[in-house]
Amino acid sequence: MNSTNDLPVKSADETQALVRKSLARRYRAEKRFRAYGAAAVLAGIGFVIFLFGTIFSQGASVFRQSYVQLTVTYDPEVIDPSGARNPDELVTADYQSIIRAALRERFPQVEGRPNLRELYGVVSSAASLELQQRVVADPSIIGSRETLWVLADDTVDMLLKDKVSRSAPEDERRLSDQQIGWIDALAADDSLKLRFNAAFLSNGDSRDPEQAGVRGALIGSALTLLITLLLSFPIGVGAAIYLEEFAPRNRMTDIIEVNINNLAAVPSIVFGLLGLAMFIALFGLPRSAPLVGGLVLSLLTLPTIIIASRAALKAVPPSIREAALGMGASRLQMVMHHVMPLAIPGMLTGAIIGMARALGESAPLLMIGMVAFIVDVPSGFVDPATALPVQVFLWSDLPERGFVERTSGAIIVLLLFLIVMNATAVILRNKFEKRW
Amino acid sequence: MNQSSKIRPVPEGTKTIGDVTVPEPVFSCRDVDVYYGDKHAIKKVNIDIGRKQVLAMIGPSGCGKSTFLRCLNRMNDTIVGARVEGMIELDGQDIHEKRQDVVQLRARVGMVFQKPNPFPKSIYENVAYGPRIHGLAADRAELDEIVNVSLRRAGLWEEVKDRLNQPGTSLSGGQQQRLCIARAIAVNPEVILMDEPCSALDPIATARIEDLIDELRESYAICIVTHSMQQAARVSQRTAYFHLGDLIEVGETNKIFTNPQAKLTEDYITGRFG
Amino acid sequence: MSPSILLVLIIALSVLAFQLGKTRAIAVVGGQRRIRDLHSLPGHYGLLTAIWCGLPALLVFLAWVLLQDAVITRLVIAQLPAASQALPEAQLGLLLNDLRNVVAGNVSPEMVAPETRIAAAQYVQLRDIAELALAAIVVSIGIVGMLWVRAKIRPDLRARNSYERVIEVLLFACSAVAVFTTLGIVLSIVFEAFRFFSIVPVTEFVFGTNWSPQMAIRADQVGSSGAFGAVPLFAGTLLISFIAMIVAVPIGLFSAIYLAEYAPIKVRKYVKPLLEVLAGVPTVVYGFFAVTTVGPALRVAGEAMGLPVAGESALAAGLVMGIMIIPFVSSLSDDMITAVPQSLRDGAYALGATRSETIRQVVLRAALPGIVGGVLLAISRAIGETMIVVMAAGLSANLTANPLEAVTTVTVQIVTLLVGDQEFDSPKTLAAFALGLVLFLVTLLLNVIALYVVRKYREQYE
Secondary structure, eight states, rough: GGGGEEEEOOOOOHHHHHHHHHHHHHHHHHHHHHHHHHHHHHHHHHHHHHHHHHHHHHGGGEEEEEEEEEEEEHHHHHOEEEEOOHHHHHHHHHHHHHHHHHHHHOOTTTOOOOHHHHHTTOOTTTHHHHHHHHHHHHHOOOOEEEEEEEEHHHHHHHTTTTTTTTSSSSSGGGSOOOHHHHHHHHHTTTTTEEEOTTTTHHHHOSGGGGGGGGGHHHHHHHHHHHHHHHHHHHHHHHHIIIIIIIIOOSHHHHHHHHHHHHTTTSHHHHHHHIIIIIIIIOOOOTTTTTTHHHHHHHHHHHHHHHHHHHHHHSOOOOHHHHHHHHHEEEEHHIIIIIIIIHHHHHHHHHHHHHHHHHHHHHHHHHTTTTTSSOOOOOOOOOOOOOOOOHHHHHTTTTTHHHHHHHHHHHHHHHHHHHHHHHHHHHHHHHHHHOOO | OOOOOOOOOOOTTTEEEEEESSSSEEEEEEEEEEEETTTTEEEEEEEEETTTSEEEEEEEESSSSHHHHHHHHHHGGGSSEEEEEEEETTTTTTTTSTTTTTHHHHEEEEEESSSSOOOOOHHHHEEEEEHHHOOOOSSSSHHHHHHHHHHHHOOOHHTTOOTSSSSSGGSSSHHHHHHHHHHTTTTSSSSSEEEEETTTTTTHHHHHHHHHHHTTTTTEEEEEESSOOOHHHHHHHHEEEEEETTTEEEEEEEHHSSSSSHHHHHHHHHOOOO | OOOHHHHHHHHHHHHHHHHHHHHHHHHHHHHGGGGGGGOOOOHHHHHHHHHHHHHHHHHHHHHHHHHHHHHHHHHHHHHHHHHHHOOOOHHHHHHHHHHHHHHHHHSOOOGGGGGHHHHHHHHHHHHHHHHHHHHHHHHHHHHHHHHHHHHHOTTTTTTHHHHHHHHHHHHHHHHHHHHHHHHHHHHHHHHHHHHHHHHSSSHHHHHOHHHHEOOOOSTTTTTTEEEEEEEHHHHHHHHHHHHHHHHHHHHHHHHHHIIIIIIHHHHHHHHHHHHHHHHSHHHHOOOOOOOIIIIHHHHHHHHHHHOOOOOOHHHHHHHHHHHHHHHHHHHHHHHHHSSSSSHHHHHHHHHOOOOHHIIIIIIHHHHHHHHHHHHHHHHHHHHHOHHHHHHHHSSSSOOOTTTTTTOOOOOHHHHHHHHOOOOOTHHHHHHHHHHHHHHHHHHHHHHHHHHHHHHHHHHOOO
């Protein structure tokens, strides 16, 4: 047997010399490899920072909006020529001309139709609505004078926020030189300034950027998510309990499991096709409704919730199940009394993450028509509605400069919701996570 | 490396009984401490490891024998929170010294693990891996030669010579462990560390590995951790007995097994605990 | 009676049934003190009664609500004058649309044709009848169920077992929803796709290189048939997915390697979630980012280098999609890398391998099947991604491999063909379903392969 010891082998010194020789090259390779890794991580972090930085720098200004201070005269001749204080007449009166009169009063030197039209363009069309609301709410102000802040036009807003260049040639700007002059004059005596923009959260959609808000989309998203949660959480948890605790090991169970895993990776737009063909075309449910959106999104989030809930059930140690069964509890009692209380936090975490995903989802909602221009805030599950990410999509398509800011602003609102949801999920998990 | 190193004096106050030192040691360890976080896993161990002989380390589980073994080629570096203090000299050179390169150290001190861990590569590639990364072979023919010799010395050649391209994981447990030994000796190390190399094997495979260790002893210093006293008695020339992080007794295997000096050693060997 | 009131009624009836069953069970054994003689707890008898009262009623209710509209519409159509019934399907659809609008009150009855007005009145009448009938049926089912169980209650009735059996069936039904969803997807897509292929031959769809689905309004207009060769869409989808993978795979894989093998635990703890933030950002945000930032930046860069970059280039969409997929690749790779047992790493380190040698030649090699599976999943995700391409890629069906030009993708076309009001039967809308079928099949295939590979890989190291 000792024959193998006579086999030719390099001496130890020779080997060591070779190893030493290879070292420099190998350590260079090591450094290079490590640098690639670090570069990749830095690139990833860089993307996160760049993405968020871009969105926030474009959108943070949405929470402040330009307002013009005007002194208006509620002229009875214009508002209520008949003097009857008839509410219908008060609503339909020409408040536009009151605003215009106030502007002419502020800039008496402006003359000629084209120049006046430019002057009127400084104030948003929402200003007359504001007057209308005030008069309808309190008709006694008719005949009085009032100094108030009204919305400026979005072009003015963009100029005030330095989002458009003053130095560009005049014909490439949406504001003329004389308009900029008026704006500067207004700004100089503090009659034009940026004020907190509550309207962005309380208004519905609009064609005018300065009036457009996310309330309609927020309510639409909330209604949709409510349906999603009500459907997908109970069904998802039920399915998870069945698969983890009751399912026999047979073909049927295998089919279900494979199905769930595959559904989790089906593109979301395919769920939209399902919603369109099934819920709308076949069952005749209304288009653009949060009800249908919720149905589609619950099918979409179901796999996520099932998988998370199963993981939560798996994390409960078998000893607890054995203890319960050993006391003579039935399987269902064991699950309900002993396993579920321990698994619920994990299931809730999964549900929140699923809801966060549903909140950000837009492709399937396009398919079922939740993509229309809807001014009214939806008030029920079958009203036409849109959702927050779809609102982002709609606004991003509009040419006005003001809508870029609105879009970023809507994204900020969307991201804030997502951050809150995910943070809740993380806190929940950390609080209840137990190592057995 | 044949420069003879002087025997290092053993520090005062060592509690170890027996012959700590040997002439011309490969390794001299003095006052070695190992901590895992707050846990003091190895306490002031002093021991020499001789050339061309097998040192067996025995002791109850959790006594620190594997931990100590992993100090010798600095495998503890890969464990987060592990800290080694004291001096470990390989051929008179401290292995924790800045100059000492860990890659080079491990090329000199090979290791075989408890569970066979062939790489997910072919049998040939498993053995060729070490020579390849260290640049030991100038060309393919030389590499073939190294693989051939290593597999022969590990006693595996006859069994695998027709299927060198099959994955290493296709072998049986005992064969896999011999493949791991072949992989270790392909780098031509001076010392081979074996961490319970037979604990995952059946008795027949174990016997083959033990024969192999006996043969390899003629070329290498071998340090083997084992939980089997019979194995220690069969394969080793010196035996060290560890207990709760202390090295209790070390000496010639015959002496340890027939006439242990320490009470703890005697209790363990006669089977009172462990 | 409106559906929501009926729903509350069913719940109230069930609560009543619970009380009834419980008191009956106690009465049967002769009082509270003798309930030990019952097989189950009194509450179980209550639950059993409640479930047999509420569940059948609820199922009938749901089925009715879902089918009511379809049935009534059919009945109304049958009542229409023969001339209207003979209308081609498309015009009948318009008529029904009017009808629905009248019923919903969106359009005043004076604005539509007289026969529609009559039909709408019929519809409303039928709906009122149906709702009354539903209420009557549901309530009687509930009461019958309740009384039936109540009559059966005896001390030896195994109420708990029966009740749990029903719950188990319900739980099974929950998990079967997943199967029905798949079935629903397959049926709805396949059905519409086949209608499309009966108009446009499969071969033209799969091999044709000209895509212009615009249908003429009048039959005699030029090009009225439209062209449905989907090859440019497939090519565009692949081009954009390819660009995305070129970005995502190296960055994702290398950051996974760095975080798993090199980074200190603290760094990993903070950086990993930071990267995963990218996965939580809605795709519509990426789309906006591509349109407003990356697209223009590429154009400027292209001009500086004298390259013509289209306003909606495949490159911009692909780059941004790649960024979106980075965390997907990195977290899957991370799972696979950390699944490689430490003993393999030890084996390599013990031979004197450096860290990168260990990673490249042992860890990655061992994790390769898993990583390939992860990349396949990522590709499937890129192919199915919709919003980024809808916003950042164009509509022009160019057959090109030049990433600086505009291309269109399968998902973009599905959205374009289906958004807006179209009649449901034109080849144009049906084409969207044919594209959906292709998309579904391809992603399904990729997923099945990927999940199989990943599962095999995990089993190997369990």
